Amino acid sequence: MKIKKPVISAAPMVDKTDRYFRNFVRMINKDVLLYTEMVTAQAIIHGDLERILGFDEIEHPIALQIAATTPEDAYKAVKIAEEYNYDEINLNVGCPSDRVSGNMMGACLMAYPELVLDVLNAMKEATKKTVTIKHRIGIDGKGILPDNMGKTLFEKYEDMLNFVNIIEKAEPDRYTIHARIAVLAGLDPKQNREIPPLRYDEVYRLKAEKPHMQIEINGGIKTKEDIEKHLEHVDGVMIGREFYDNPMFLAEVNSFYNNGNENITRDEILEKMIPYLENLERNGERTHLFMRHTLGLFHNAKGSKYWKNSISSQNLKNNKASHIVREILKNIRKSEI
Ligand SMILES: Cc1cc2nc3c(=O)[nH]c(=O)nc-3n(C[C@H](O)[C@H](O)[C@H](O)COP(=O)(O)O)c2cc1C
Missing domain, CATH: 1.20.120 (Four Helix Bundle (Hemerythrin (Met), subunit A))
Structure with missing residues (x-):
């Protein structure tokens, strides 16, 4: 595992964190961990690989984020991606969009921890690289998850703990946790990044109860002071919209790496x-x-x-x-x- 501390990551964002954006980030900050946009395993298996997976040397360190429904697909996709030498492969268990949930990918997988365990194991079998997961603190699956599951609400701390207790058998190298639940029906993806309240304390609690885990927190982080506060409790922070909307924040973040670039103009x-x-x-x-x-x-x-x-x-x-x-x-x- 080659994780550089502190882990500060630029979150995966569809339609935003493409090669062009990632090159732009590198003009400002050489150290934050970059993520690709989410790519489905099926797209990797059947798609135009150079367009989907290609990146420039300067983008390292860089993580590929995949969404997968089955361990078989995940294995194949990660094997294919090996050619491209990503530093890390991340599994998306946080995206609430219908398109993704309807295909049993993204956040709805929080209701199926055994399947996520199998998918993570398959990914680890396919690569020696760092394998990580990005998930939510919980989900409200009413209207999406089948009624015969017994329950469709997985929104309590204990639900996240149960999820993590099962998937930790695969020993993911890091857990990035978006500190709000996803509501699978009724809220669109944008609303799902704004309406469910942020519950940072539950992420801190997980780290306190499982200190051996590498835990990165995500959601609503906007300033250096926010980062400092979170790093008192967890191992890393992931920042999405604030880096995108205000790229000079990437310059400020250089101060965490002592790389001399914090005053870049x-x-x-x-x-x-x-x-x-x-x-x-x-x-x-x-x-x-x-x-x-x-x-x-x-x-x-x-x-x-x-x-x-x-x-x-x-x-x-x-x-x-x-x-x-x-x-x-x-x-x-x-x-x-
Ligand atoms: C336009 C957009 C696209 C996103 N696409 C993805 C994605 O592909 N994969 C993913 O895990 N999260 C995705 N997210 C969620 C972000 O990674 C992040 O979890 C969320 O924006 C909360 O962090 P922030 O408050 O720092 O923006 C997306 C967010 C936005 C705004």
């Missing part, structure tokens, strides 16, 4: 963007796919509107992104924004 980041964009342009790739992830670079700062307008998709259609960024950099340096 926006113009230094823009400078790093130029050769990256030029490379995309040479390869005929659409630079909008990268630039769309950088909209928050001036979050709550002077120049935010100017930045967003300058990199609008319309502007990117008419001008080379590398030229736009070069121009903006000049203006910033002349303090013209």
Whole structure:
């Protein structure tokens, strides 16, 4: 197991944490653990591998997140992914979307700990790499889980404990726990990240009762102070939306690694963007796919509107992104924004 401490991760987010975003993160922070978007095992088994699994060396350390319904699929997918040399493979047991729950993947699996145990064992059989799991503190499965299960509510601390007691037999290297339950019917995925209350104490309690486990907490973490507070109780923190919406937070987080980059400035980041964009342009790739992830670079700062307008998709259609960024950099340096 090669886990670098403290573990601070950039959460997996579909439609956001693609290669372009991950390259952008690396222009700001070289140490946070990156996650791919969730990929189903079936997509890996049948899909265009380079498009689904390809990543750049600079993205290390990087974890691949998979969703799987059966141990057989999980085994096959992880074996295939071995070619790509991810640092970690993570199993998604936290996604509440219908599309995923309806296929017996994601958060609904919290009602089937024995199956999750088998899936984790299959993953560990397929790789020597770090194998981890991301789950919720519980689920409300009314309307989705079959009535003949006996119960559809798994929302108490004891339910999470029971889940963990079973899956820990597979010895996952880390448990990342989104500290709110998922409501499988009635709330959409966005609401499921906002409405069920955060219950950090239950994650702390699990770590206190099972100190041998590596536990990472997730949900609503927005500041360095939040991180410090959580690290008094658990081994790591995972941050999703705040890194995406406010990428300069990634710069602040450098202070946890003593890597000398905590004072990296926006113009230094823009400078790093130029050769990256030029490379995309040479390869005929659409630079909008990268630039769309950088909209928050001036979050709550002077120049935010100017930045967003300058990199609008319309502007990117008419001008080379590398030229736009070069121009903006000049203006910033002349303090013209
Ligand atoms: C747009 C979006 C897509 C997401 N996709 C995934 C996903 O693919 N896999 C997953 O485990 N969680 C996914 N999540 C949940 C995040 O990983 C994270 O658990 C959640 O946003 C709470 O953390 P935060 O409050 O720091 O954002 C997604 C979240 C968002 C906002």
